[in-house]
Every structure is written in C-alpha cells, then in structure tokens.
Amino acid sequence: MQMNEYLSTLTEQIRCRKAHPMIEEEYRAHIEEQMEDYVRCGMEQKEAEEAAVAQMGDPVEAGVALDRVHRPKLCVSVIFAILFLTVVGIVMQAVMFADVQNEVVQNEYLMRSIIYNLIGLGVMALVCYMDYSFLYKHALGLCMAWYAVIFASVFFGVPFDYHARFTLFYHITVLFYPLYAACMFRYRNQGAAGFVKSVALALPAAFLMLQAPGATKIFEFYILMLMLFTVAFLKGWFGRKGLLKTVLMWMFAIGAPVIRILRILNAPNSAYGYRAARLKAFIHPEAYAEEAGYTAMQIRDILSGIRLSGSAQMIGDKLPNAYNDFILIGIFAYFGAIVGILVCAAFLFFFVRVFAISFKQKNQLAMMIGTACALELFLRSVIYALSDFGVCPLTQMCMPFMSYGLWSALSNAVLTGLLLSIYRYEDVLSEKQMRTFPHYRLRIKLEKADPVS
Amino acid sequence: MAVDKSLISGSTSMLLLKLLTEKDMYGYEMIDALDKKSNQVFQMKAGTLYPLLHSLVEKGYLTFYEQEAGGKMRKYYSITKSGRRFLGGKIEEWEEYRNAVTNVLGGIALCR
Numbered sequence: 001m002q003m004n005e006y007l008s009t010l011t012e013q014i015r016c017r018k019a020h021p022m023i024e025e026e027y028r029a030h031i032e033e034q035m036e037d038y039v040r041c042g043m044e045q046k047e048a049e050e051a052a053v054a055q056m057g058d059p060v061e062a063g064v065a066l067d068r069v070h071r072p073k074l075c076v077s078v079i080f081a082i083l084f085l086t087v088v089g090i091v092m093q094a095v096m097f098a099d100v101q102n103e104v105v106q107n108e109y110l111m112r113s114i115i116y117n118l119i120g121l122g123v124m125a126l127v128c129y130m131d132y133s134f135l136y137k138h139a140l141g142l143c144m145a146w147y148a149v150i151f152a153s154v155f156f157g158v159p160f161d162y163h164a165r166f167t168l169f170y171h172i173t174v175l176f177y178p179l180y181a182a183c184m185f186r187y188r189n190q191g192a193a194g195f196v197k198s199v200a201l202a203l204p205a206a207f208l209m210l211q212a213p214g215a216t217k218i219f220e221f222y223i224l225m226l227m228l229f230t231v232a233f234l235k236g237w238f239g240r241k242g243l244l245k246t247v248l249m250w251m252f253a254i255g256a257p258v259i260r261i262l263r264i265l266n267a268p269n270s271a272y273g274y275r276a277a278r279l280k281a282f283i284h285p286e287a288y289a290e291e292a293g294y295t296a297m298q299i300r301d302i303l304s305g306i307r308l309s310g311s312a313q314m315i316g317d318k319l320p321n322a323y324n325d326f327i328l329i330g331i332f333a334y335f336g337a338i339v340g341i342l343v344c345a346a347f348l349f350f351f352v353r354v355f356a357i358s359f360k361q362k363n364q365l366a367m368m369i370g371t372a373c374a375l376e377l378f379l380r381s382v383i384y385a386l387s388d389f390g391v392c393p394l395t396q397m398c399m400p401f402m403s404y405g406l407w408s409a410l411s412n413a414v415l416t417g418l419l420l421s422i423y424r425y426e427d428v429l430s431e432k433q434m435r436t437f438p439h440y441r442l443r444i445k446l447e448k449a450d451p452v453s
Numbered sequence: 454m455a456v457d458k459s460l461i462s463g464s465t466s467m468l469l470l471k472l473l474t475e476k477d478m479y480g481y482e483m484i485d486a487l488d489k490k491s492n493q494v495f496q497m498k499a500g501t502l503y504p505l506l507h508s509l510v511e512k513g514y515l516t517f518y519e520q521e522a523g524g525k526m527r528k529y530y531s532i533t534k535s536g537r538r539f540l541g542g543k544i545e546e547w548e549e550y551r552n553a554v555t556n557v558l559g560g561i562a563l564c565r
Binding site: 010023026027029030031033034055056057058059061062065066068069070360362427431 | 480481498499500501503504505507508510511513516517519525526527528
C-alpha cells in the first residue's frame with residue numbers, strides 16, 4: 001500500500017472532515033520519517049514507502065479509534081446554565097412588565113421578550129455550529145467593517161434616532177473584542193512589530209469608546225485590553241514571555257486612571273463637573289438624595305426590604321426602566337435572597353466553565369477569542385451586578401441573558417455562540433488550519449546522472 | 454521473545470505517560486524509545502499510537518506543541534500535572550497486580 005492510499009483510507013473513517021488535515025499531517029510526517037530511516041539503511045524510495053506504510057498497521061482500525069476522539073462536542077452544562085438564566089430573566093421581566101403603568105409594556109413586552117430570546121438562542125446555535133476559525137480568516141476585514149459601523153454612528157449619527165444609535169453603539173462595541181483577539185493572533189510571533197500593530201489597531205477603538213456617554217464603555221475597553229495584552233505577554237506572543245513587561249504595564253495602567261479620578265474629584269467646576277458630582281454622590285448618597293444620589297438611596301431602601309424567601313417587593317416605582325437596568329436586584333426584592341443567590345450561583349458556574357474552556361485550549365486562537373468573549377461577558381455582568389446593588393458608580397446597561405432587548409440578546413448570543421464553538425471544535429481544529437494562505441513545500445529530488453547517457 | 458498483545462494493551466497508556474515524564478517526545482521518537490527500552494518487546498504500530506495519544510490529550514493528561522527540529526516541524530507531546538497524577542494511580546494499580554501475579558506464580562513454583 002502507498003502512503004496516499006493509507007492516508008485516504010485512514011481519514012475516510014473519521015466523520016468530522018475538519019479534523020482530517022490535522023490528523024493527515026501528523027501521520028504523513030511519521031511515514032516520511034520512517035521512510036527516510038529505511039532509505040538511509042539502503043532501501044529504494046518505493047520499497048521504503050511500502051515498508052513504512054506496512055509499519056503503520058491497519059488504517060481502518062486506527063481511523064475508527066481516531067473518529068471516537070475527533071468529534072464536535074456540545075457543552076451541555078453551559079447550555080443548561082444559559083437556558084436557566086434566560087428563563088429566570090423572562091419570568092422576572094414578566095413580573096416587572098405587569099407593574100409598569102403603560103398598556104404597550106403590559107400587553108406586548110412579554111411576547112417581544114420571548115421572541116427576542118428565541119432569536120438570540122437561534123443566533124447562538126448558528127455561531128456555535130459555524131467554526132470560529134472564520135474570525136481569523138476574515139479578522140482584518142471584519143475589524144474594518146466594525147470600525148465603519150461605529151465611525152458612522154459616532155460621527156454621522158447613523159441611525160438617526162438617538163436611542164437606536166445608543167443601543168447599536170453599546171452592543172456593537174461588544175463584538176470588537178473577539179475580532180481584536182483574532183487580529184492579535186495574526187500579529188503574534190512578530191516581536192515588537194506585532195505589539196505595535198496590535199496597539200495601533202486598538203487606538204482608534206479607544207478614541208471611539210471615549211465618545212460613548214458615561215465612563216462604562218471606556219472602563220470596559222481599558223480592562224479588557226489590559227487583560228488581553230497580559231495573556232499575550234505571558235504566552236510570549238510579542239517576543240519572550242515577560243512577567244516584568246506585564247507588571248510594568250499594570251503599574252502604569254492602574255496609576256493613570258487613579259490620577260484622572262483625583263483630578264475629577266478636585267475640579268468640580270470644570271468640564272468634569274457632572275462626573276465629580278456623580279462620584280461624590282456615590283460616596284455620600286444621603287448628602288445628594290434629591291439629585292445624583294437619588295438612585296443610590298432608592299437602592300438602599302430596596303435592599304433593606306429584601307427577605308430570605310419571596311417578599312414580592314416591586315421596584316418599578318422606585319427605579320425606572322427596571323426590566324432592563326435593575327433586573328438582578330429585582331429578583332432579590334421579589335423572589336427573595338434564596339432565589340437571588342441561586343441565580344448568582346448559576347452565573348458563577350457559567351463563568352467558571354467558560355473561563356476553564358478558554359484557558360485550556362491548546363489552539364491559541366481559540367484561547368484568545370474565548371478569553372475575550374468570557375471576559376466581556378464577565379466584566380459586563382460584574383459592573384451590572386455591582387451597580388444594581390449600589391456598590392459601583394458605573395452605569396449598567398444590560399445583564400447577559402436576563403435584561404430585556406433584542407440587541408442585548410443578539411450581542412450575548414454572538415459571544416456565547418463563539419464560546420460554545422470553541423468547545424465544539426476543541427479536538428477538531430488545529431492552529432495550522434487557521435492559516436489564510438496555503439503553505440507549499442518545495443521538494444527537489446536529486447538523482448545521479450546515468451553514466452551511459 | 455513474542456509477548457501476548459493483550460498483556461501489553463491495557464498498560465500502553467501507562468508506558469507512554471512514563472516515557473513522557475523523562476522528556477517531551479514526538480510520536481516517532483516514542484515508538485523508537487519504547488522499542489529500545491523494552492528490548493524490542495513493545496513494538497508499537499504508529500496506527501495504534503496516535504489514537505492513544507490523541508485520547509490522552511482529550512482527557513487532559515497530555516498536551517502538545519510544535520517545534521522545529523532538524524529542519525522539520527515536529528509535534529511534541531508533553532505530560533500535564535493531571536497526567537502525572539493519573540500515571541501515579543496507574544503505577545500503584547500495576548504494582549498491586551504485579552505483586553498478586555508474582556505471589557500466585559511463586560505459589561505454583563513451590564507446588565512443583
């Protein structure tokens with residue numbers, strides 16, 4: 001049997017076609033190495049190939065065994081956590097909609113929420129089934145498309161409706177992180193040049209994030225970039241693995257915002273005035289109870305009314321737009337602390353699982369994209385939870401899986417879909433398959449000239 | 454001496470993990486090392502080796518990386534912490550089994 005015939009019989013047994021190149025490459029390298037040894041021992045090329053293939057054993061038996069390993073997988077535990085949180089979110093929204101003095105909200109929003117979540121789950125399944133390597137293949141193009149949408153939104157006011165523009169901006173920005181992770185992967189192993197390219201790609205995004213109202217977006221962006229660069233430094237993507245580089249980056253990264261906050265607090269009459277007022281109101285809400293400290297005082301009032309099991313405390317009259325912005329504290333207030341803690345435990349389980357999935361990836365593209373998606377969801381959830389309980393001065397936007405809204409459901413669906421896709425193709429896709437352009441091997445065969453001719 | 458394959462198959466993963474505690478190796482190197490260390494008793498087919506290595510990677514006992522050596526890009530396998538723990542358990546099991554077999558065979562020898 002010849003090598004190609006052996007490899008073709010072997011891969012025919014493996015149902016997942018995406019796994020074929022990775023396996024074929026390893027087996028081909030092995031046969032070639034064995035052939036070289038036989039040729040060194042004096043065999044002819046053809047004879048050496050046949051002998052090397054014979055050494056491999058039965059291709060059908062090996063292929064069947066490999067088929068058992070290289071199969072796309074479903075991360076059932078994460079899917080269950082997502083479904084549980086989505087259902088709890090819809091139930092809580094239903095309770096809150098009934099409390100709002102608006103007929104449209106009371107009659108239509110529940111159905112809308114169910115449809116939005118179903119669309120979200122559909123998109124999540126679609127992204128999960130598409131293999132995530134498309135992000136690498138089209139990383140720069142997708143990144144440019146992202147820049148075009150955000151640029152149009154910030155500088156040309158597209159879409160024209162302020163609320164639609166704000167929502168679009170908020171949720172589209174979320175998609176930057178996995179795209180950026182894929183671009184960083186392209187620049188890895190380029191040393192300082194790779195680092196400069198990565199920073200250059202992030203700078204315009206930082207400028208655009210600064211245009212968002214409030215500090216939440218830029219805070220999210222800042223922390224996420226730091227985390228992604230930390231992972232890249234520790235993995236040695238831009239030169240040697242560097243703990244010192246990472247420590248220096250963090251020292252600078254923490255120092256700069258502290259100086260900025262101090263400047264804001266000491267300059268109440270400057271352009272930072274409203275930010276200073278919000279920070280002061282956060283620190284002493286009782287002193288600003290009628291103005292910036294109103295929300296914090298209402299949250300304190302709600303917190304004091306929370307019981308262990310359901311007290312059916314409604315929060316709609318105290319906090320406006322609660323079905324979007326205060327759904328977590330709403331669960332504690334209405335269903336009680338036990339249900340609230342159960343929901344928090346489900347979130348904790350979800351994050352432990354998705355971070356574990358991301359960090360254990362052998363494929364570094366998958367590791368970085370997974371880390372970016374998991375971090376975005378985690379950071380957003382932490383900011384939301386802390387703001388809901390009045391312990392964070394940042395503005396919360398939406399809680400993954402629980403808040404009302406189509407855009408929220410869609411942006412979460414893309415991130416969770418990517419995480420599930422990474423798990424799904426864990427044993428199927430190798431880093432080598434992520435190359436944009438095929439690599440060709442040039443082989444020159446040297447033969448002795450025939451002395452007769 | 455030809456050895457019954459069924460005696461070897463159950464312990465192959467233990468042998469491979471043990472080999473990798475010494476140094477990271479690529480597939481071809483493992484077959485060669487196993488062959489030499491066992492005085493040509495364990496002559497493993499590559500077709501059997503790779504499915505086993507891939508399943509050990511899937512279970513988290515091994516990890517791999519690619520490195521250039523002698524002008525060729527090779528896939529090196531490396532044992533993980535969890536792989537070392539698993540190997541420890543397997544060796545204990547093997548010692549118990551070996552003692553039991555030795556005791557029984559010793560008994561047979563005495564009867565003779």
